[in-house]
Amino acid sequence: xxxxxxxxxxxxxxxASDSAYLFARNAIEKGHTVPRVFFYHDGVNNSTRMGEPPxxxxxxxxxxxxxxxxxxxxxxxxxxxxxxxxxxxELLAPGFRISGLGQLVEMGIQYDRLVTFGD
Amino acid sequence: MSDMDMEDDxxxxxxxxxxxxxxxxxxxxxxxxxxxxxxxxxxxxxDVSLVFTDDGVYQLMxxxxxxxxxxxxxxxxxxxxxxxxxxxxxxxxASLDARGLTEDDLIVDVTVLSNDEMAKLMDEQxxxxxx
Numbered sequence: 001x002x003x004x005x006x007x008x009x010x011x012x013x014x015x016a017s018d019s020a021y022l023f024a025r026n027a028i029e030k031g032h033t034v035p036r037v038f039f040y041h042d043g044v045n046n047s048t049r050m051g052e053p054p055x056x057x058x059x060x061x062x063x064x065x066x067x068x069x070x071x072x073x074x075x076x077x078x079x080x081x082x083x084x085x086x087x088x089x090e091l092l093a094p095g096f097r098i099s100g101l102g103q104l105v106e107m108g109i110q111y112d113r114l115v116t117f118g119d
Numbered sequence: 120m121s122d123m124d125m126e127d128d129x130x131x132x133x134x135x136x137x138x139x140x141x142x143x144x145x146x147x148x149x150x151x152x153x154x155x156x157x158x159x160x161x162x163x164x165x166d167v168s169l170v171f172t173d174d175g176v177y178q179l180m181x182x183x184x185x186x187x188x189x190x191x192x193x194x195x196x197x198x199x200x201x202x203x204x205x206x207x208x209x210x211x212x213a214s215l216d217a218r219g220l221t222e223d224d225l226i227v228d229v230t231v232l233s234n235d236e237m238a239k240l241m242d243e244q245x246x247x248x249x250x
Contacts, residue, residue, distance in 0.1 A: 040152065041152055101159040105163045105165065108136060108246040119149075
């Protein structure tokens with residue numbers, strides 16, 4: 001099954017991105033595919049490479065980058081939500097790209113399931 | 120998946136998208152940014168339904184004035200939705216009741232649904248996005 005994932009909350013403050021990551025990793029392990037993850041609202045804050053969490057904590061952003069590289073996941077950050085919050089191309093971690101909301105709608109149209117993580 | 124999806128893969132597919140608006144219009148950005156997704160989905164010629172439930176019913180309340188909190192008042196957008204061919208607006212009866220509101224307190228024409236009717240409508244959707 002093809003899963004699209006929508007993440008609506010930023011890292012660390014909220015569990016949404018962690019839960020989405022674990023969902024995506026486990027879905028892929030079980031033979032499903034996750035072609036794209038879309039970041040919206042404060043979820044766009046997951047995409048910046050400027051974050052430096054303490055050594056003994058997980059790095060939410062680099063985890064996404066690694067999973068995306070291993071499994072060819074398209075990590076899409078909403079342009080309007082990103083600009084509002086100061087997220088620019090030059091700040092993006094590997095694997096992330098900025099694009100429009102159409103990419104979110106496309107997931108709903110094309111994939112078997114769209115799963116939202118947020119409040 | 121519906122039969123239509125099986126037959127028509129790619130562009131030209133029309134799916135039933137439901138947007139579940141659960142939060143007050145102000146205090147968080149969900150309602151404002153959620154509305155953007157609704158408009159884009161309509162621009163993709165999808166079958167769009169909007170549901171207002173819980174504090175989301177306040178998004179449609181008459182007399183919203185944001186001057187005091189110095190944020191944008193986007194309530195006019197709800198009145199313009201029919202210009203985007205978005206005409207399916209549903210409101211949860213229990214959420215209105217719990218807040219002492221009636222249909223007359225709302226700025227647009229809506230269909231008020233019971234819990235059972237809402238559940239049935241939700242079951243008919245292909246995609247449900249909650250803000």
